[in-house]
Amino acid sequence: MKAIVSVFAKDSKGIIAYITALLAEKEINVLDISQTLLQEYFAMIMLVDLTDCGLSFTELSGFLEQKGRERGLDVHIQRQDIFDAMHKV
């Protein structure tokens, strides 16, 4: 299953490294990544593959949100289908 990880925070050093380390720890492959600065806010969107991840979606989502909060990052994971449904005919 593919999913979108979105990260919003005040820009600081090492955000990508921190998030990708969490994903690697859970055997999640990053397929694509895009980042942008909205004013001083950092917004990162990652397309990830959950095939080898042993956690359930709910566990993974809780894990990422918790780890994000610990570093002051707003992290969410959503299944990719929702974005495809809304934006692709």
Next chain:
Amino acid sequence: MSYLLNSSEILQTIQMINQQHLDVRTITMGISLLDCADTDMDACCRKIYDKICRCAGNLVKTGCDIENEFGIPIVNKRISVTPVALVAASCAAADYSPIARALDRAAKETGVNFIGGFSALAQKGFTGSDLRLIHSLPEALSSTDLVCASVNVGSTRAGINMDAVALMGKIIKETSERGYMGCAKLVVFANAVEDNPFMAGAFHGVGEPETVINVGVSGPGVVAHALKECKGQSFDVVAETIKRTAFKITRMGELVAREASRRLGVPFGVVDLSLAPTPAIGDSVAEILEIMGLERCGGHGTTAALALLNDAVKKGGIMASSHVGGLSGAFIPVSEDAGMIASAREGTLCIDKLEAMTCVCSVGLDMIAVPGDTDADTISAVIADEAAIGMVNNKTTAVRIIPVKGKTVGESVDFGGLLGSAPIMPLHRGGASEFIARGGRIPAPLHSLRN
């Protein structure tokens, strides 16, 4: 292999959810109770409770799972059932409120927000069971928390059952004597639909399958946000923008509906394309009308603005879903819409303008608080007017009117949660008693010579 990551589209969706209140308003499971009929009231109640718990046991958990995986809030999980007047017809009991309490217990056991279907379809006349159900309404609504009731009093095919209109005025009045919340859970319809997922008017029609999943989407905030980008542009641009937005919202609803249907093993019924406001700031249908250029919702121009909105929502949504149904359009529940509350409070939005708006919106006079001393015949007359609009225009109309005991114009009432708060609105007083007392039926309208 290429992966298409369009970050602007993804950010747009995330903003819609986080800042513009985009949500799925409800996943409603329809359950047929036709096989629960029994001559013994206790047995009937037991069968109803057992069947609902069996069919909807996983509904709330499934809804929460989908919510979590897709990151889209699903505000309500609800159940609609076969109109109870049909199910209970063979019961040897005059009072149907034990069934309402069984529904309430089942709703609490399954964890849903509301259960609808304590209903009667009396557009052409009453069965004995319809009358028993209607007379049970005050007790049923005051002794339950989650049960919603509806009565259909007219249709384009059958005309208006004026005996039912007269009776419902008295029943609403009697229900309000026991507390105004009862009236917030009671809708009087003309042309009621069988697959509506929204409360308080949801019931599971007899033409529906054993169980079904219907989904109601929402998103006034998303439409309002999109329209802010086209300030000063023509109505062609406004209509097109609403259509595009409604398309996206509906696609999201369709995905959730399909997923819920698959996981629960229950057939997918319809997506109801509705703009359902909430009292939250930025989630208002009135605000959309004001963004179109009206100083205040309720002023002249409001009906035209609402007509455009209602039609564009349907046009945009219809291609986004394989099955569209329910009430589909823009709701105008006064107490549930921050913009309408404000307009009603300052007197710009009055009952007459609301009635005009119901000619072009998706339903009718909704969540309108009126003085506690309003007499039953006046309430019946309001229902008659609204049913006539529905009957002649071949559309669903409804009245959810709430006489608030001990309060009068200038005061307000707080329903709590999504039901919001409402200023007590003035009605034209009296003068309809002789009209309502006539009884009988208003004949169905002609279907040719339409002008």
